[in-house]
Amino acid sequence: MQMLRSILFNVVMYVWMAVIGVLYAPYALISREGARAGCDTYARHALWLLDKIVGLRTEVRGTPPTGEALVAAKHQSFLDIFIIWTAMPRGFFIMKALLRFAPFLGQYALRLGCIPVHRGKRAEAIKRMLAEVKSGERAGGQLLIYPQGTRVAPGVSKPYKVGTYALYEQLGQSCVPVATNVGVFWPKRGLLRKRGLAVVEFLEPIPPGLDRATFMATLEERIETASNALMVEAGFPMPHVEPPLGAAKPQDG
Known part of the structure; x- marks a missing residue:
């Protein structure tokens, strides 16, 4: 059924x-x-x-940004896009260039000012976006990026890409990490949608000005720790994984 x-x-x-x-x-x-x-x-x-x-309900936790900010979110399925979009007043996305050709979705995304990025040309797209903001051609808002670069199924480990730091450094804005458990109910692939409560949680902002190593470690630790907790809350049996980069490790003895 x-x-x-x-x-x-x-x-x-x-x-x-x-x-x-x-x-x-x-x-x-x-x-x-x-x-x-x-x-x-x-x-x-x-x-x-x-x-x-x-029978799948959704919930937003934490405080979504309302001013200009960089938002770095865990991406597990199409559902987290819906929830994050409705939570922010002026969100726009960095998206795969291929999505430009998706019926309706691609055309509306471009009209909103979303940034299509070809593989290997992210820096060029970011530079163009920053120039448009400076010249007044692009209104400010909440720029959403997925730091792992793609959808990642619950329990799967995938590295965080340094492109998020490039944006963070060049924009000079705070970065709001976002955790989620939506993949437990709406998987990366397949048709089945499960009953339950899918949550997106806006976490404590990371202030501007951190160096690359500190920023990347903080971002990954916050997103992965909170996402794992949300998935456990949803009943997902988390496998044993190594602590996220930057997380505290137990001392011997």
């Missing part, structure tokens, strides 16, 4: 994406705020449908 509910939700979700994409297209063409309104409407209704059809 849960699989049937999941399939129904997936069908409705993509049909709703097409409906909203068409309805808001004229508004989005004349105004970036139109594109944002369309995305807000879609994401909030998708989360409502997820609760009503599948």
